[in-house]
Amino acid sequence: MSRPGARVGVISNPTSGHNRDHFGAVETTLACCPGVIQHAVTATPADIPAALARLADSRVDTLVVNGGDGTVAAVLGAMLEGAAFPRPPAVIILPAGTANMTAGDVGVRGRLRPAVARLCRWATSPAAGQSAGERTQRCLMRLDMNGTRHYGMFLGAGAIIGGTEFAHREIHARGVRDDASLALSTLRTVWGVLRQDPAFSRCSRVSIRSDGAAVREHDALILALSTLQRLSFGMRPFWGEGDGPLRLTVVDRECRRFLPNFIRIIAGRPGRGARPERGYHSTNATELHMDIAGPINLDGEVLTPTGPLVVAATAPVTFLRL
Numbered sequence: 001m002s003r004p005g006a007r008v009g010v011i012s013n014p015t016s017g018h019n020r021d022h023f024g025a026v027e028t029t030l031a032c033c034p035g036v037i038q039h040a041v042t043a044t045p046a047d048i049p050a051a052l053a054r055l056a057d058s059r060v061d062t063l064v065v066n067g068g069d070g071t072v073a074a075v076l077g078a079m080l081e082g083a084a085f086p087r088p089p090a091v092i093i094l095p096a097g098t099a100n101m102t103a104g105d106v107g108v109r110g111r112l113r114p115a116v117a118r119l120c121r122w123a124t125s126p127a128a129g130q131s132a133g134e135r136t137q138r139c140l141m142r143l144d145m146n147g148t149r150h151y152g153m154f155l156g157a158g159a160i161i162g163g164t165e166f167a168h169r170e171i172h173a174r175g176v177r178d179d180a181s182l183a184l185s186t187l188r189t190v191w192g193v194l195r196q197d198p199a200f201s202r203c204s205r206v207s208i209r210s211d212g213a214a215v216r217e218h219d220a221l222i223l224a225l226s227t228l229q230r231l232s233f234g235m236r237p238f239w240g241e242g243d244g245p246l247r248l249t250v251v252d253r254e255c256r257r258f259l260p261n262f263i264r265i266i267a268g269r270p271g272r273g274a275r276p277e278r279g280y281h282s283t284n285a286t287e288l289h290m291d292i293a294g295p296i297n298l299d300g301e302v303l304t305p306t307g308p309l310v311v312a313a314t315a316p317v318t319f320l321r322l
């Protein structure tokens with residue numbers, strides 16, 4: 001029986017990074033947890049709307065996503081688009097993927113099985129209905145691309161693509177996941193940029209129109225766009241002003257003094273060197289029209305836009321960190 005005030009339902013992608021090794025144990029823990037009233041397991045993203053409808057029928061008001069960044073985006077996109085829930089549930093994200101960048105900002109951090117144990121303690125505790133953990137809000141990005149709608153919380157281009165390919169090929173394949181995997185691939189990418197290694201210093205030609213402002217053209221060494229505040233291993237590379245939930249940073253190919261500025265930027269202290277005339281740009285927006293030549297990384301997945309990309313912020317979603 002669920003405690004008054006919170007009806008907890010879980011949706012799981014059993015094929016996401018950490019679930020591949022631990023799903024059996026996670027499923028058993030959830031099945032034994034009296035605070036969890038329903039657990040829906042989906043085989044593909046196409047199963048998500050029906051799973052959400054079942055959870056909504058059970059009057060779930062706290063939705064746990066047990067998956068990685070791609071699963072979170074797919075589930076929350078379906079939740080925002082569908083009308084299953086009369087009131088949007090609060091969302092808890094478990095670190096069950098490979099990179100787990102979204103969980104690192106707005107979800108439960110740490111290893112998966114302790115995170116599931118913490119969820120169960122919280123869901124079962126009689127006091128938890130009142131002290132509902134730390135609540136925070138983030139929007140998602142809604143992307144219209146190649147005639148299809150996508151959702152996500154991080155988009156990267158430029159040298160980030162070389163870093164992503166390296167992470168998939170050399171790091172995730174060896175079983176290294178979470179912040180450590182992205183720290184290693186970021187280090188490798190920066191080293192490649194400094195040595196002008198073509199595999200790691202590919203730039204992306206981009207034109208960007210942000211909230212109706214004039215179009216800007218960039219030869220982007222790095223393009224990072226997110227609605228998250230903290231990216232992997234604590235990077236906070238956004239310093240734009242204004243209220244827009246889309247946070248965009250572009251570092252131009254011809255930027256000055258890349259290494260010291262990059263270190264300051266990811267630490268969230270961009271300093272006076274990070275100025276547009278030196279090749280460092282950061283903007284907040286509610287809608288962006290972009291033309292990006294070449295691939296993008298959307299929540300870890302590499303996709304290739306074949307035409308213009310429109311990115312808008314969704315309504316905010318409430319997350320519980322526990």
Ligand SMILES: Nc1ncnc2c1ncn2[C@@H]1O[C@H](COP(=O)(O)OP(=O)(O)OP(=O)(O)O)[C@@H](O)[C@H]1O
Binds near residue numbers: 067299
């Ligand atoms: N609810 C779902 N059920 C089953 N499969 C899903 C679901 N949501 C997404 N998927 C598919 O599973 C793939 C991998 O999921 P996900 O991105 O969550 O795991 P990951 O790649 O291990 O983690 P991360 O994105 O954190 O690195 C997605 O690209 C998507 O195709």
